[in-house]
Amino acid sequence: MKKVRIVGVPEHFNLPWHMAIEEGAFEDKGIDLQWTEVPEGTGKMCQMLQNEETDLAIILTEGIVKSIVEGNAAKIVQGYIATPLYWGIHVGAQSDFQSISQLNCASAAISRFGSGSHLMAVVNARNEGWDASNLSFEVINNLDGAIEALTTGKADYFMWEHFTTKPLVDNGTFRRLGDCPTPWPCFVIAATDKFITEQEGTLKHILNTINGYTGEFKQIPSIDRTLANRYDQKTEDIKEWLAMTHWTQAQIDSMTVNEVQNTLHSLDLIPEKVSNEKILKSFA
Secondary structure: OEEEEEEEOOOHHHHHHHHHHHOOOOHHHOEEEEEEEOOOOHHHHHHHHHOOOOOEEEEEHHHHHHHHHOOOOEEEEEEEEOOOOEEEEEEEOOOOOOOHHHHOOOEEEEOOOOOHHHHHHHHHHHHHOOOHHHOEEEEOOOHHHHHHHHHHOOOOEEEEEHHHHHHHHHOOOEEEEEEEEOOOOOEEEEEEHHHHHHOHHHHHHHHHHHHHHHHHHHHOOOHHHHHHHHOOOOHHHHHHHHHHOOEOOOOOOHHHHHHHHHHHHHOOOOOOOOOHHHOEOOOO
């Protein structure tokens, strides 16, 4: 049995992985796939890949591209979610802010620098026509840290996946001022260069297995109720999310990587652009 370490956020996007693990689909191929939840998100997962604390990560596209450009010895081995992520823009329930336009020069809570919450705050600033150099950030590590920061006034707003945070909007912890969708497919599967080199056959088995699950995931009977129960969501919210979310079984294309790099570079989030071959792994 080959032990493989994989990390991902504790969100509904990753249920296909848990189902495959729980049903023994990887064990059947001689793979002990060990999943670790990383509530801190993409910035932390990039660090884990760089430190070889994990072999694989289900990770935000913009975050891993930035990390690879900056020297992380990893590659995107396949796409995972083919549709954008909708980042809710949240303030505390008692906040004086009533619109996104009022957040210019406000303090953004971020899980860590290089995370999706950081990068998308800068993308949102560009979308709003703000000077991104005026942004200020408060590092809060995870969602619990964001609740504290917005409740106590340590930070003014927080961007996180719309449906993950919706229960906090429903219960009056946050108010959502709007959404900022990613301009590209949101989640990819990344692996360390070491793992790709040493265990390419195992990697292919893992991808083939998860692709079987994601290809049929939305057709599973009562999958909306399963997701709602497991992730403490309302069934109607999960139905809305499922309708706008599509999994992919293919590698992301070069145009997407170019768009991500061009955007990050234009926002001074990466020092240079690199060849797509440094970012994408292509299998023969």
